Amino acid sequence: MKIFSTAPEGNEMAELENARYINLALKQIDENIEWLKTANKPTQAVLTHIDILVMLAKRFTVDANLLIKKEKVQEWKNVFNDWFERCGSKIPAKFRDGIKANGDELFNELEQYGH
Numbered sequence: 001m002k003i004f005s006t007a008p009e010g011n012e013m014a015e016l017e018n019a020r021y022i023n024l025a026l027k028q029i030d031e032n033i034e035w036l037k038t039a040n041k042p043t044q045a046v047l048t049h050i051d052i053l054v055m056l057a058k059r060f061t062v063d064a065n066l067l068i069k070k071e072k073v074q075e076w077k078n079v080f081n082d083w084f085e086r087c088g089s090k091i092p093a094k095f096r097d098g099i100k101a102n103g104d105e106l107f108n109e110l111e112q113y114g115h
Contacts, residue, residue, distance in 0.1 A: 001013055018056065018059070018060040018063055019060075019063045019067060021056055022053065022056050022057070022060065022063055022064060022067050022068075023067060025049055025052050025053040025056060026053065026067065026068070026072075028049040029046060029049045029050060029053065029076060030072075032044065032045050032046040032049060033046060033075070033076050033079050033080075036079050036080065036083045037079055037082075037083075039083060039086075039087065040086065040087060041087065041090070042087050042088075042090035042091045044080075044083065046076070046080060047080075047099075047102060047103055047106055050076070050106045050107070050110055051106055053068075053110065054106060054109045054110055057110070057112075057113045061113070064113045064114070065113055065114060065115060066115070067114075068110070068113045068114030068115070069114055069115065070111070070114045070115060072114075073107065073110050073111055073114060074111075076107070077107045077111075080103055080107070081103075084099075084100055084103065088100065
């Protein structure tokens with residue numbers, strides 16, 4: 001086994017582990033987006049998964065750019081916005097604008113990655 005740096009992923013055994021977590025985040029987003037397409041509830045978990053993916057993308061930019069597809073990000077953004085239009089009025093007013101703003105910010109950050 002080759003060691004090529006002091007980074008946690010700086011050896012042959014660990015170098016691809018970050019991709020595993022990025023793929024897990026992508027899978028979780030896809031599953032949650034599928035639910036969000038028809039959901040009529042004011043709660044969702046997709047923003048949490050996107051937040052985690054953004055954190056991973058900042059740390060592992062090369063892998064994020066290889067694994068994230070820009071067209072998927074646009075699809076997720078559209079589904080989230082459609083859900084918000086459909087269910088936003090069910091969100092307590094004191095949280096509504098903040099949730100939408102957080103979503104917009106996370107999607108803007110995520111749009112910086114991928115191909």
